[in-house]
Amino acid sequence: MRRETLALTLLVVFGMSACESDKAVKVADEAETVSDKVEDAPAPAEEVANAEAQEEDVVANEEAKTPAKASSEVVRNDDDTVIDWSTFPLKGEVLQKFAWTDFQGQNAVVMVKELRGKTGGAILVTHARFNADGSWTKVRDLREVIESCEFDLVLDGFVGEWSVSDVDGDSIGEATFAWNSDCVSDVSPTTFKLFMLEDGQKYALRGNTLAEGQGGKYTMGPEFATAPKSFEAHAKKAWEAALPRIEGLFDELPDE
Numbered sequence: 001m002r003r004e005t006l007a008l009t010l011l012v013v014f015g016m017s018a019c020e021s022d023k024a025v026k027v028a029d030e031a032e033t034v035s036d037k038v039e040d041a042p043a044p045a046e047e048v049a050n051a052e053a054q055e056e057d058v059v060a061n062e063e064a065k066t067p068a069k070a071s072s073e074v075v076r077n078d079d080d081t082v083i084d085w086s087t088f089p090l091k092g093e094v095l096q097k098f099a100w101t102d103f104q105g106q107n108a109v110v111m112v113k114e115l116r117g118k119t120g121g122a123i124l125v126t127h128a129r130f131n132a133d134g135s136w137t138k139v140r141d142l143r144e145v146i147e148s149c150e151f152d153l154v155l156d157g158f159v160g161e162w163s164v165s166d167v168d169g170d171s172i173g174e175a176t177f178a179w180n181s182d183c184v185s186d187v188s189p190t191t192f193k194l195f196m197l198e199d200g201q202k203y204a205l206r207g208n209t210l211a212e213g214q215g216g217k218y219t220m221g222p223e224f225a226t227a228p229k230s231f232e233a234h235a236k237k238a239w240e241a242a243l244p245r246i247e248g249l250f251d252e253l254p255d256e
């Protein structure tokens with residue numbers, strides 16, 4: 001009887017220490033990920049009054065990448081009963097959010113707006129993958145910061161039917177979204193950018209909004225040169241769908 005009690009006690013003690021060591025490893029992993037992030041992040045942009053938006057990148061989480069498996073469907077899935085948005089690793093005033101499943105599991109992208117200091121602001125975007133234990137693994141962060149703005153701060157996010165796709169058919173979903181971020185004092189075109197993310201890789205169209213026949217143009221990121229051709233076509237189509245257009249503000253009244 002006494003021997004059995006001892007065995008049980010040992011089992012409990014070993015079991016607990018095994019749990020503790022698992023926990024310790026997990027915390028260390030997380031800390032490493034965070035410190036990697038800090039090292040990889042570019043130096044903060046210099047503060048310039050009424051500065052144009054400063055786009056910053058946080059390098060993709062290489063560990064979150066997985067080789068593709070053939071013939072899995074990419075399915076959009078924004079259902080709140082499936083996704084626990086409250087645990088998503090990006091907090092703030094949500095501008096846009098969407099989700100999908102692919103062979104890697106459940107993915108989601110959240111875009112938030114943040115006010116900074118007296119007149120500044122930022123748009124933050126995170127793509128993360130949901131794990132079976134209820135945690136999330138960040139795949140990529142993007143952000144754009146406007147240090148200060150004496151006029152009107154514009155921080156808007158755009159998604160659409162074009163936001164979830166698998167245009168190259170590799171069973172890895174592509175997330176497409178856009179943002180309009182600027183400091184405006186008139187109706188000139190403002191900074192507008194569209195991004196595709198696939199497995200931590202970023203593909204960007206950077207340009208401006210269309211205002212009274214001006215703007216609406218973009219520059220394609222050099223990364224499209226080595227991307228599947230279908231990415232370029234998809235991004236261009238999404239740009240046209242998402243582009244904010246201001247027209248007719250100064251139209252004269254028609255003659256009677």
Ligand SMILES: [Ca+2]
Nearest residue numbers: 166168170172
């Ligand atoms: Ca794909």
